[in-house]
Amino acid sequence: MIKKELQLRVNGGLFKLEVFPSTVLLDVLRDELGLTGTKRGCETGYCGCCTVLLGGKAIHSCSILAFRAKDHEILTIEGLEKDGKLHPLQKAFMDRGASQCGYCSPGMILSGKALLDSNPNPSEAEVRRALSGNLCRCTGYLPIIEAVLSVAQEGGRP
Amino acid sequence: MSNGAIVGQSLPLVDGVEKVTGRGVYGVDVRAAGMLFARILRSPCAHARILHIDASAAEKIPGVHAVVTCNDLPDRRVGLALKDEYVLARDKVRYIGEAVAAVAAVDLDTADEALKAIRVEYEEITPVFDAREALREDAPRIHEELAHYQQSSYLTRFIRPIPDSNVASHIKLRKGDIAAGFRLADVVLEDTFYCPRIHHCYMEPHAVLAQYTPDKITVWSNGQRPFDIRTYMADLFGLPMSKVRVINTMIGGGFGGKITAKLEPIAVALSRKSQRPVKLVLTRQEEFQGFGGAHSAWVKIKSGATSDGKLTAREMEVTWDAGAYADLGVSVALLAGVVGASGPYRIPNLKLDSYLVYTNKVNPTALRGMGMQQVAWAVESQTDLLAEKLGMDPVEFRMRNALEEGDRSATGEILESVSVRECLKKVADAMQWGKRPKAANQGRAICVWHKFSAAATTSSAAIKINADGSVTLLTGSSEIGQGSKTVLSQIAAEELGVSLEEVSVISGDTDATPFDHGSFSSRVTHHTGNAVRFAALDAKSQLLNLAAEMMQPMEVTAEALELKGHRVFVRALPETGLPLAEVALAAQLRGKPVLGKGSFRGQGSHRLDPETGQSSEPAASEWIYIAQGAEIEVDPETGVIRVLKLVGAYDCGKAINPLAVRGQILGGVMMGVGLSLYEEMTYEDGQIVNPTFMDYLIPTAAEAPPIEVMLVENPHPLGPYGAKGVGEASIVLIPCAIGNAFYNATGVRIRELPLSPDRVLEGLGAKGQASSR
Numbered sequence: 001m002i003k004k005e006l007q008l009r010v011n012g013g014l015f016k017l018e019v020f021p022s023t024v025l026l027d028v029l030r031d032e033l034g035l036t037g038t039k040r041g042c043e044t045g046y047c048g049c050c051t052v053l054l055g056g057k058a059i060h061s062c063s064i065l066a067f068r069a070k071d072h073e074i075l076t077i078e079g080l081e082k083d084g085k086l087h088p089l090q091k092a093f094m095d096r097g098a099s100q101c102g103y104c105s106p107g108m109i110l111s112g113k114a115l116l117d118s119n120p121n122p123s124e125a126e127v128r129r130a131l132s133g134n135l136c137r138c139t140g141y142l143p144i145i146e147a148v149l150s151v152a153q154e155g156g157r158p
Numbered sequence: 159m160s161n162g163a164i165v166g167q168s169l170p171l172v173d174g175v176e177k178v179t180g181r182g183v184y185g186v187d188v189r190a191a192g193m194l195f196a197r198i199l200r201s202p203c204a205h206a207r208i209l210h211i212d213a214s215a216a217e218k219i220p221g222v223h224a225v226v227t228c229n230d231l232p233d234r235r236v237g238l239a240l241k242d243e244y245v246l247a248r249d250k251v252r253y254i255g256e257a258v259a260a261v262a263a264v265d266l267d268t269a270d271e272a273l274k275a276i277r278v279e280y281e282e283i284t285p286v287f288d289a290r291e292a293l294r295e296d297a298p299r300i301h302e303e304l305a306h307y308q309q310s311s312y313l314t315r316f317i318r319p320i321p322d323s324n325v326a327s328h329i330k331l332r333k334g335d336i337a338a339g340f341r342l343a344d345v346v347l348e349d350t351f352y353c354p355r356i357h358h359c360y361m362e363p364h365a366v367l368a369q370y371t372p373d374k375i376t377v378w379s380n381g382q383r384p385f386d387i388r389t390y391m392a393d394l395f396g397l398p399m400s401k402v403r404v405i406n407t408m409i410g411g412g413f414g415g416k417i418t419a420k421l422e423p424i425a426v427a428l429s430r431k432s433q434r435p436v437k438l439v440l441t442r443q444e445e446f447q448g449f450g451g452a453h454s455a456w457v458k459i460k461s462g463a464t465s466d467g468k469l470t471a472r473e474m475e476v477t478w479d480a481g482a483y484a485d486l487g488v489s490v491a492l493l494a495g496v497v498g499a500s501g502p503y504r505i506p507n508l509k510l511d512s513y514l515v516y517t518n519k520v521n522p523t524a525l526r527g528m529g530m531q532q533v534a535w536a537v538e539s540q541t542d543l544l545a546e547k548l549g550m551d552p553v554e555f556r557m558r559n560a561l562e563e564g565d566r567s568a569t570g571e572i573l574e575s576v577s578v579r580e581c582l583k584k585v586a587d588a589m590q591w592g593k594r595p596k597a598a599n600q601g602r603a604i605c606v607w608h609k610f611s612a613a614a615t616t617s618s619a620a621i622k623i624n625a626d627g628s629v630t631l632l633t634g635s636s637e638i639g640q641g642s643k644t645v646l647s648q649i650a651a652e653e654l655g656v657s658l659e660e661v662s663v664i665s666g667d668t669d670a671t672p673f674d675h676g677s678f679s680s681r682v683t684h685h686t687g688n689a690v691r692f693a694a695l696d697a698k699s700q701l702l703n704l705a706a707e708m709m710q711p712m713e714v715t716a717e718a719l720e721l722k723g724h725r726v727f728v729r730a731l732p733e734t735g736l737p738l739a740e741v742a743l744a745a746q747l748r749g750k751p752v753l754g755k756g757s758f759r760g761q762g763s764h765r766l767d768p769e770t771g772q773s774s775e776p777a778a779s780e781w782i783y784i785a786q787g788a789e790i791e792v793d794p795e796t797g798v799i800r801v802l803k804l805v806g807a808y809d810c811g812k813a814i815n816p817l818a819v820r821g822q823i824l825g826g827v828m829m830g831v832g833l834s835l836y837e838e839m840t841y842e843d844g845q846i847v848n849p850t851f852m853d854y855l856i857p858t859a860a861e862a863p864p865i866e867v868m869l870v871e872n873p874h875p876l877g878p879y880g881a882k883g884v885g886e887a888s889i890v891l892i893p894c895a896i897g898n899a900f901y902n903a904t905g906v907r908i909r910e911l912p913l914s915p916d917r918v919l920e921g922l923g924a925k926g927q928a929s930s931r
Contacts, residue, residue: 036187037180039410041361042442046851049361077180086178094174097821101639102177103361103410109178131859135851137359137411138639140824141862 006070010035011079017066025069026050026061029076037077037106041135048134051107052076058114060133077106080113088154089113092147100138107134112148121152165652165879168817172644172658173408173637182408185365185380190435193367194223194262196428197269198438199276200447201251201258204518204844205285205298208249208278213259216275221268224432225276227259231427232394238386238418239315240326240484241308242301245394245423251280252300252482253520254844255447257420262428262436285518287844289479290456292324292515300324300482300516316764317488324516326484329496331510331568331771339471339507343462345547350458351536352910353893354838355479356829357451358525359856362410363442364449368425369435375402377422380409382636383676387419388668394423395430399668406666412638413829414524415449417678418485446849451839452525453478453490453514457536467550467558471507472500476533480514481521487514492764493612494529497777500568501537502578502608503559508568510771518844524678526826527889530609531833535911538605538894542901552898553586556606569766571776575882577809577872581785582606584807584868589787599792600802601903605895606785609887610778612679613762618672619689621650621697623745623752627724627738628660631693634674635686636666640885641818642682646690648814649878653694655722655738672755680883683814684780685758687878692756700752702726705741709734761876780874782882783809786891788899794922797915799835799900801863804892809870811882816869823867823888830892831863832856835912 003018010033017032029035029052038061041049045063052061053075080087089109092098099105108131115122115130122130127148128141136144161167176182213225228248235241247258259276263269286292286300301307305321317327340346367378375395381387384404392399409416421438428436440448458475476495480487495512545555560578567573585591585604596602622630631650637643647661664670674686702716705726712734720729727735745752760779767773789802804827813819836855840848848854873880893911901907906921 035180036183039184039362040186041363041410042851044442044850044852047361047442077178081179086175090178093178094170097168097170097817099171099174099177100641100821100825101361101409101411102173102182103184103639105177106180128859128862133858135359135361135856135858137361137413137829137856138825139821140826140828140865141857141859142824142865143821145859145862 006067008069008074010074011076019066021067023066024062025064025066028066029061035076035078039103039106048107049104051110051134053110053114056114056117058111077110088151092151096143096147096150098139098143098147104134104136108136108144116152124149162652164648164658165814169644169648169658169815171641172647172663184362184410185407186362186439188367188378188407190367190369193435193437194264194432195266195269196260196262196425196436196438197266197273198257198424199259199273201247201254201256203251203280203282204254205283206251206280207283208247208251209281210279211259212277216261216272219268219272219275221264222261222272223434224262224428225259225272226427226431230431231423235307236394237310237483238485239310239488240317241310243483253518255520257424260424260428262432285844287517287519287841289477289515289517292517297324300518315488316492316766318768325513326480326516327488327491327514329492329512330769331496331508332769333568334507336471336473336507336509340462342464342470344465345544346460346462347540347543347547348460349540350456350909351539353455353532353535354911355451355454355522356833356837357446357839357854358413358415360411360413360415363440363445364416364421365439366421366425367435367437368422368429370426370429375426377404377426378407379404379422380407380416381419382412382416382638382678384636384666384668385634385673386676387422390419391422391426395426403669406636409636409638412677413526414678418523420448442851443849446846448520450481450520450522453487453522453529455532457533459536459540461540461544463544463548465548467548467555469503469505469559472505473509474499476512478514480516481519482516483521484514485521486524487522490529494533496771497569498530498608498610499533502561502606502783504561504565519841526829526886528679528886530607530890531830531893534607534890535893538891539897542603542898551592553582553591553604556582569777570772573781575811575872575874577783577870578606580870580872581783581807581809584870585785585787585805588805588866588868599794599903601899601901602789603895603898603902604785604787605891605898607890608781608783609890610781611681611684611760611883613760613764613777613779615675615681615685616757616759617674617686617689618757619686619693620672621693621754623697623701623742625743625746627656627742629654629656631661631663631690632671633663633665633686633690634671635682636677638677640822641815642677644818645683645814646686649687649690650694653691654698655724680885681779683881684877684883685760687881688758689756691878692758693754696756697752697754700754701741704745704750705736708736708741708744780877780882782884782887784887784891786895788895790896790899790903792900792903792918797918799896799913799918801831801896803864805866806888807868807870808884808888809872810884811874811877812871812880813869814879814881819869819884820867822885824865826886826888827865827892828857828862830889833911834893834896838912
């Protein structure tokens with residue numbers, strides 16, 4: 001197998017890379033671009049720690065080939081702060097105790113953002129559904145659900 | 159207890175920004191120039207002799223820098239308590255997934271290819287997988303040399319192996335006259351309950367980066383006890399402790415599962431052989447194969463009570479499945495199997511036997527709750543059965559037998575800061591117990607329990623006051639998500655009159671921070687919290703003495719001075735004083751830089767009388783008490799139990815950060831929901847069959863029930879501001895509370911967890927058949 005040229009648009013920047021066709025997006029983000037905020041928690045696409053937004057949709061970056069991502073805007077957790085200011089979801093996660101060990105937080109926050117971007121006033125049930133692809137073992141989920149709902153109620157879209 | 163300016167406040171995590179921005183460097187993220195990537199070869203056999211290992215073909219593969227086997231490590235058994243295990247298997251393998259060899263290569267694909275090229279010749283031996291079968295006289299012996307194994311002296315433990323058996327430890331307790339106790343009883347019940355293995359499922363897998371040079375071993379680890387790991391590495395590789403540095407990365411959850419350092423010595427051996435830094439990260443499947451979660455337990459329990467609802471006697475036999483190696487099972491067998499097994503009740507006559515039994519499966523280890531949920535599942539289920547038999551309200555029955563201040567524990571310790579009744583009452587009131595009608599298929603229950611931090615552990619801390627008055631706090635404890643960096647910073651800031659933002663924490667670095675036993679047993683707030691507070695008071699005393707000197711010719715002693723709000727001032731004349739920064743700068747310029755130190759050792763010991771289990775010392779550092787209510791609804795068609803509400807009261811002594819305390823409790827409760835309804839590590843012939851998140855289901859946001867957390871603050875005389883460790887307790891009562899609520903709803907008693915739809919339908923079906931006969 002040989003590496004092929006790939007251009008990815010990540011967090012507003014354009015990156016030219018040489019990548020094996022079999023490489024998943026997660027590995028490119030972490031190993032090639034050094035964006036280690038995107039985490040690996042399993043190999044089966046079930047934990048959600050590797051969630052990124054692809055064209056605004058939350059996806060598991062461990063389960064998609066990097067080449068499949070080439071025509072879309074990719075947003076990782078590193079792209080969420082604006083001018084050194086935390087995104088309202090990041091702030092709400094801190095204020096509500098929605099991060100403990102923090103390992104699931106990047107994925108959770110991005111799943112929350114994907115929901116609020118498409119549905120600014122979700123019900124609690126919709127929040128729960130949107131977050132159900134992201135596992136957390138620390139928080140019992142309730143502070144995370146509270147954090148996402150609080151941002152929705154404050155109309156806190158960037 | 160009243161709140162301070164900072165202690166008692168719900169403040170966000172001091173390391174929260176690192177976490178929500180993804181900037182934090184976890185074990186999986188840490189890198190070194192020229193590092194290699196490692197993989198482990200694991201045993202396909204549950205029980206076999208190793209006849210031959212040939213790694214020569216693997217070593218020849220381009221890109222492979224090192225292959226290690228047992229021959230690259232000293233011929234010595236290791237173990238946190240009982241030294242019964244080799245880092246890499248030697249002579250024998252005892253479970254499927256046991257590490258046999260490891261490879262370091264330029265990338266993971268090459269390492270994987272090399273694993274396939276290692277030839278291992280096994281001769282299979284009859285295995286035994288069930289702990290009850292392993293107890294039989296004719297069961298295959300898993301450790302033939304058990305009688306000769308050494309015990310680790312590092313942390314006081316109490317281990318009683320039975321030679322020529324599979325029993326790694328048998329702990330006993332005899333109190334009063336058990337036969338007489340049962341003769342006094344009007345009602346006697348005997349039951350057997352089973353609690354399965356569940357996995358920790360920390361989101362971040364185990365990850366280690368090891369760098370071996372002839373001068374020094376440096377290990378970046380996401381382990382929960384860095385000083386333990388240092389002792390272990392220094393001992394194994396024959397170096398002074400000063401030549402081993404263990405540095406905690408950020409840690410993506412632990413829950414007890416990152417105490418045992420299974421990976422660190424392998425990574426160090428690979429680094430020594432390859433002369434390159436080596437990174438070793440487990441896959442999720444390896445987490446399930448190489449780490450055994452919590453100990454499953456069979457609990458036989460017999461209890462007697464008088465017709466007026468007084469417990470007279472309790473006999474318990476707990477059989478813990480140790481898996482292939484004792485590890486922290488010896489502590490579970492002692493602490494949950496004996497010290498806390500009989501529950502927070504006054505019971506004059508006790509007979510307890512706790513057996514830790516080897517089987518041919520991967521060994522479990524410490525897991526949040528440390529065995530208490532397994533025994534509470536039995537005790538508190540039977541408590542409801544006894545109350546029913548006595549025709550008594552189950553809350554009233556518990557109240558009548560509850561431990562009170564000054565009572566003695568099972569091991570004879572005089573108890574202080576006891577709040578069993580207070581917790582029970584709070585939950586009963588919140589649920590309007592006995593006052594609300596319930597709908598069909600709905601049920602309610604309230605259970606009560608106790609939990610404690612291990613006795614005789616030590617913490618120390620250091621505090622540096624910088625020239626501007628800001629504070630650098632050094633602690634050897636590990637931040638595993640429980641919020642220790644935040645809580646410890648709050649204590650330092652409170653005592654030193656600075657803001658939280660001015661405190662910086664270095665934690666879990668064995669070269670930089672003072673000794674700490676680490677983050678386990680809910681011990682950090684109570685123990686390290688005390689150490690930090692004493693270090694802060696030491697630093698403060700140095701500052702005040704210097705300030706008194708600086709305020710001459712005014713005649714003022716350090717005792718007359720106060721430090722608050724960035725100022726040192728005369729307590730009686732608050733306007734007279736100096737800015738903290740001025741004193742701090744003077745300290746440096748006058749050659750008296752402020753370095754405060756503090757330490758704390760939890761009380762007691764785990765040395766019980768081998769025959770009676772009694773002790774003249776406390777067996778716990780501090781006890782905490784909890785009550786848990788559950789309301790459930792069962793769908794008789796599908797067998798699905800829906801948790802309508804969980805409401806609990808938890809005595810934390812003092813909530814230094816109520817937001818963090820609530821967070822700890824919610825997390826424990828949800829893990830308890832998983833154990834109650836969904837989770838079980840399932841084995842077929844010693845092979846785990848659900849080693850992925852596709853097959854092993856933990857609760858998601860979709861299933862999270864409403865949880866009401868009520869904090870009780872009954873201060874402990876030895877705690878910092880009265881605080882007691884509350885991190886683990888909330889998992890303990892969820893299974894029995896849900897199980898009792900299910901019984902309340904249906905009249906069906908299920909004695910094995912989890913309460914899956916299959917088991918529920920089976921139970922309902924059996925009842926239906928019985929009533930239609």
